Amino acid sequence: VKDYRPHTEGQQLRILLHGPAGAGKSSFINSVQSVVRGRMYAHALVDNTSGDSFTTKYQTYKIQKGNPETFYPFVFSDIMGLERTSGVLVSDVILAMKGHVKDGYGFDLESKLSEQDGFYNRSPNLNDQVHVLVCVVPADTLAQMPEEVVKKIRNIRKEARDLGIPQVALITKVDLACPEVKKDLKNIYKSKYMKEKFSVNVGIPMNCIFPVKSYHEEIDLDDDMDSLILSTMRHIINLGDDCINFRSHSDQQEF
Template sequence: MYSAFGAPRIYNAPLTSKLTEKQRKKLCDLLGNLELSLLYKASVHGYQASAFHQRCDRQGPTLLVAYNRSGYIFGGYTSVEYAQSGQPITDNHAFLFSVHNGGAPVGIRVKSGHYARYDDAGGPNFGQQLYFCYSNHPLVKIEYNHEAFNFSPFSLYGNDTWLSECEVYKVAKRSTLSEPQVSAEKPWRNVLWTAERRAELMEMIRNYKPLMKSVSRVRILMIGPVGAGKSSFFNSINSIFTGHVTSKAISGSVGTSLTTQFRTYPVKDGREGKLLPFVLCDTMGLEEQSGAGLDIEDISSILQGHIPDRYKFNPTTPFKPDEQKSSRPVSLQEKIHCVVYVIDATKISLMSDKLQEKLASIRRKVNSLGISQIVLMTKVDEACPLVEEDLQSLYVSSYIKTKVQEVSSRLGVPVSCVLPVKNYSQELELELNCDVLLLSALQQMLNFADDYLDDADQMEDNIYI
């Protein structure tokens, strides 16, 4: 037998997870329908860094779960494997989490431009800021000279630095055999996955005419966090009507917004075709920090038609309209007729309180203007392995259904207004199933824009009565 702080005390003891099934499910929801297998348990293998590396190196993505006497369960995820490389690690998928008193996990993503951890021979660390099993002891320690993650010791682990246990889990895609995600019941939404349906939707969109003659093309505003897929949605719609995959709008997956301007994107029916009756408006991504990402005051100016195409956003200074231009009334044609919130299905459970409050503030403003609102839930294939294998499994996936319900609850919109889609990202050819989902979502946006225009028409009629 060995010291509790030294080498392993019991080599042959079976590894039993300290997580309850309910806690495990909550953490798996944070990760996006992935499963956990226990690699390392400090009470069995010891708190030494060498014991940790012996069990956890070269194992792929891992989740560290620590426990303390105050009832906190906390830790972090890294998608980059441990290898003792002696290098700082960039990992945009890394996050910290905390659960207390049976509540929902709180996720804290790594800040853009910061390293997620340092890959040395020592104990596990996150951002060279938060150290677990510090100095081969059951302790957690913070270094305050690094700020890769934004948290307080009290909120993360109740300021209780003594660990009662520390576990590391290998994170892998869930086996479709181990826990089926497809219900034997009928689909919870009906979709015709046929070429005829795609052609029908394209024809409906081509022939659409806004309810009011003063509006030639409805304007649809895309709002969402950095990397959620706003620009990719425009590229996907443009691809369908162009007939091949295009990338007109800048898109990507870096930590900060690639869109720095307000852009209005009309779509042509074919390369030389006429303009279709809608414009997709793209914005800078939302970020949780103040003074970063799109400013809420700028959104208000966009909604009311004040911000011109190609205006470059300044996160620290909201848009100020020219006094002469702002004195003239803005036409209904220039205003936004439908707002679409774009949310990444793999990061719903990681949405911070600050970002959720920003979205709530935007929704209140949009509601006050009577503008119709929809949620586009992207990356459904990355969230659910069954959907990745076959997109037609989307509306029989119980996991995707729970994500739709979670988005509905977090954003305060009806479930019927949450539309799951898959944008074109790495494909070289158009795919029927993608097209049907994307076109169905666009058709619903046009319907919602009509609802807004119908209300505006009635208000105009009342003025002249």
């Protein structure tokens, strides 16, 4: 993860996280930053009380590497969560995948981002476009996920397919859903039930679904948690790098 370098100078790999409100998108971003920087980090704000989405704006997170002016060549884009009757609009997620949404855009629950809005990026470049779409879902409420949210995830997935964007899923909070995992994180791969259920519901292949435990209540880094996070990031980076290489060797897509 630390040694990753895109083949093209100045290229950055953009990872877009989406999923139900409260799934742990911001927590995963913080966890990756904590692991690669070697200390607990909380750049992306997280809420522990509300069932609604705490993230309300489109936000890009860079990870500092070495001196303050140097960053890793991959970035995370965090968005508002999907909800049954509200939350981020599917149309805005699609615009974000195409690179049309500028940082700081406050999501409107009633209408999608307009081309006349100052936060609309009319001419997205390869760095603005998304190279990996990551769906984040919580294990402890996976069985109760509303059908409306599942449908939104499917629609986003179909659009990403048409755009040639590779997709993975993260199943978070596995320790809250499985006592055996809570007892020993190494048991996280023993049960395939949650992966199988989510794969059937939305169509993401089993080998692209990763159970993880993000840092939440811990105050020190843990080797087992780090291993899961870094293994997942390695797969995400590999998929994103393939996407970058494909786009750079083909005609620029019409967005």
